[in-house]
Amino acid sequence: MSSIGRIPEASVARLPLYLRGLDAFPVGVTATVSSEELATLAGVNAAKVRKDLSYLGTYGTRGVGYDADFLRFEISRALGVANTWPIVVCGMGNLGRALANHSGFSERGFPVVAAIDTDPDKVGVEIDGIPVYAPSALASVVTEHEIAVGIIATPPEAAQGAADRLVDAGVVSIMSFAPIVLTVPNGVDLRAVDLATELQILGFHLHRDRLANGAHATAGREQNLSVGQGPV
Amino acid sequence: MSSIGRIPEASVARLPLYLRGLDAFPVGVTATVSSEELATLAGVNAAKVRKDLSYLGTYGTRGVGYDADFLRFEISRALGVANTWPIVVCGMGNLGRALANHSGFSERGFPVVAAIDTDPDKVGVEIDGIPVYAPSALASVVTEHEIAVGIIATPPEAAQGAADRLVDAGVVSIMSFAPIVLTVPNGVDLRAVDLATELQILGFHLHRDRLANGAHATAGREQNLSVGQGPV
DNA sequence: CAATGTGAACGGGTTCACAGCC
């Protein structure tokens, strides 16, 4: 049976980590991974790995482990990684340009096929091989390239406008780097990453440790975190 | 009493959002915000705002709300925002350069004062006003500028090495953009942001919706998310 | 009367621990 029950959001968020961990195993070669190994590779614990994978199906062999190649295939299938989702980057400032160039995106099935900017000097040219369009062209660009994902890397003032235009154009998944709250209709999936906020969280711990033990930051938190967000 | 009990991590992660929301109110002016308003500004719900603020202290007035200016002061104090934490960016590729330039960092008290790169052509020069040093200079740069936070924006293969060097140099807070699991000693606070992973989570929903209702993505998830990570 | 502050109820996610199976 390929229809799977509801997979908890927390588990879904870890599937890409497992997939990333499986990069350690060559494609097409039979190899065995235990939940313990995969846990180390993904930066979580073994119990979580087993629970998470159990939501997808029964892919392991008791007493043995999981076949790495097969597991990669199944997780990929669950995540829909077989598909390629073209993306558009709105705002070609420092961050936008870096994101548009980010090789990790295309490697993972998210090629940046177009960019949007309001600057007349940028519109009409290609920046690092990516064609830049005016905001008014968004709808046609989205249609033409069948874009389903948009990244917002505009200045904060322009972010809500960009989100609105993306939604109007039919984009249903948005990742925003703007440091403001964006409003989108139901049915649109928005993930917000605020880099300064992340640093402030680090700052809180620094600050607290400093208060706790002079200038010595010794007794810290022991585990590492993985940032990203949850659904907005 | 200024000593506060343990503040849940989840609440700490929202404090920067409240601070950001309070930007809507001018500094030094007396104005009132209700938990409801602040919730809207921060993209959360009112109950959360009240619970979170109650961990810090009793700053509101029943029947009235919170004084925006005073609240900003108190949250800033809790987060240690009064301090300025100089940061060093490791890896001046696309992403590193964009981050080093990111105005949001210095605006929030995290000025990028130095960068590290292995490329001899970059070492010794200033990129966008930021001096670039060789990895071997890290320790002295950290000491000189009293750097407490490091950002890793190197290629994945170099990330663990960068982390090790940062730790050796005495940096206790690290934000990594490398798509691999990094190992750091206890006491070092590591937050990992993997942009491709974030997109894959969006991709999962796209994929699932597409399976559910043909090409129509109608009945989606209603709420927005805020990405970042939790502790690694 | 309006909005905070907070115990108590609730729910999701994590961890435990062991039964099941190779």
Place this chain on the structure above:
DNA sequence: GGCTGTGAACCCGTTCACATTG
């Protein structure tokens, strides 16, 4: 014997609802 798969226990965070107070 070893490792998966999973119910049950546990824990943390969210939400509820209301007593409290300016």
